Amino acid sequence: MAAQPPGGTRSGRRLAWIVFGLFTADGFLHFGYRHLDAVARGHGQYAGTIFVEELTGSWAGALLFPAIVYLVKRWPLRRGTWAKALPVYLAAMVAVSFLHTTIMWGIREVVWQVAYGRSYDYGDMSVRYFMEGANDVVWFWLFVGVIMGFLAYRGARAREVRQAQLEADLARAEVESLERRLHPHFLFNALNTISTVMYEDPAAADRMIAGLSELLRRALATGGAQEVPLRDELSLLERYLDIMRARFSDRLSVSVEVDDDAKQGLVPPLLLQPLVENAIRHGADPRTHAIDVEVSAERRGPQLVLRVRDRGAGIAGDGQVQHGVGLSTTARRLAALYGDGHRLTLENADGGGLSVTIELPHRSAKPAEAHDARAPG
Numbered sequence: 001m002a003a004q005p006p007g008g009t010r011s012g013r014r015l016a017w018i019v020f021g022l023f024t025a026d027g028f029l030h031f032g033y034r035h036l037d038a039v040a041r042g043h044g045q046y047a048g049t050i051f052v053e054e055l056t057g058s059w060a061g062a063l064l065f066p067a068i069v070y071l072v073k074r075w076p077l078r079r080g081t082w083a084k085a086l087p088v089y090l091a092a093m094v095a096v097s098f099l100h101t102t103i104m105w106g107i108r109e110v111v112w113q114v115a116y117g118r119s120y121d122y123g124d125m126s127v128r129y130f131m132e133g134a135n136d137v138v139w140f141w142l143f144v145g146v147i148m149g150f151l152a153y154r155g156a157r158a159r160e161v162r163q164a165q166l167e168a169d170l171a172r173a174e175v176e177s178l179e180r181r182l183h184p185h186f187l188f189n190a191l192n193t194i195s196t197v198m199y200e201d202p203a204a205a206d207r208m209i210a211g212l213s214e215l216l217r218r219a220l221a222t223g224g225a226q227e228v229p230l231r232d233e234l235s236l237l238e239r240y241l242d243i244m245r246a247r248f249s250d251r252l253s254v255s256v257e258v259d260d261d262a263k264q265g266l267v268p269p270l271l272l273q274p275l276v277e278n279a280i281r282h283g284a285d286p287r288t289h290a291i292d293v294e295v296s297a298e299r300r301g302p303q304l305v306l307r308v309r310d311r312g313a314g315i316a317g318d319g320q321v322q323h324g325v326g327l328s329t330t331a332r333r334l335a336a337l338y339g340d341g342h343r344l345t346l347e348n349a350d351g352g353g354l355s356v357t358i359e360l361p362h363r364s365a366k367p368a369e370a371h372d373a374r375a376p377g
Helices: 010-040 044-074 082-116 125-197 202-220 230-251 272-282 325-341 367-373
Strands: 252-258 291-300 303-309 343-348 354-361
Touching: 010 044, 044 082, 044 125, 082 125, 125 202, 125 230, 202 230, 230 252, 230 272, 230 291, 272 291, 272 303, 272 325, 272 354, 325 343, 325 354
Parallel strands: 252 291
Antiparallel strands: 291 303, 303 354, 343 354
8 A cells, every 4th residue: 555646646546545445355354353263252242342443453554554655765675775774664663553552442442432332441551552563563564565565666667668758759769860861862852853854845844843742742741640541651652653654654654452451551651652762763674674563552460561563673693682762761760660560571573573561560540640641632
């Protein structure tokens, strides 16, 4: 049991009731023991007296328990401090035992006066204090041990929470840093793409600039969210593909196949765009120079599986694969966000080309999340 926290919080009141309940249960258990002993001896008529004595003894202990909690908090028994704290505990032990016996006597005296019109016979008090003291010494140190254990557990839990919060803050800072790196990278590549066709095909360049404007508007609309619904990510990808189609024309072919259930899953913003960009930049067919990219997503039980495949050279014999800043940054973002809860696999696809597969924990987006992630019309 513990002292009620300042301010009488709900958790503090709940803890106080738990303490009261435990002491009350202790009183009933002792009553049962003494009553059965009395019945066995043929003295069952004293059940009422035994009940009052045991319950008042336990409730008197409940009244003093917060003082023991304060003692353990104020003078903790630790290595290097126990020698100074021990005399305080010994004095407190004597005081608690004296008060416990006195409170029991006082409550019983009131009950006996009200119920029977006479004083409660507690015997010679000079002897009674020593008799009760022997029992109180055991309970006092037992309470000290329980409280110390509880405080140590609560301190360890608090340190774990602080450590977890610190790790989450560090991971969030790393993700934000990576996202700040990803946005300029994407923008510079898009502007470079536009510059390559500006003089050859002004109309296409104009369409690409309009598409870039819409793409940036949608990208900025995520508001710094670490995850967005996949359906919104697909909409963002489509704006990017509009720019790429204006540049490559018939050379570029992109197919997108996504399960309806997968569209509800949450993914990091700008997850697919760097993968598709890498496929377009490095995944052209070595013979025809055509760019054929396949994007797919499906839900497999608790996992959301996304795949981007191209028809390029794939992974060379030395195990090297061509990729840029976007793909490496994506790998780091996923590691920071999901840790061991994700998989990023690069492998040669059947029939040629590189296949990039991402497996994430599937979490469905709430309607509000989907609405907030979309740019205003």
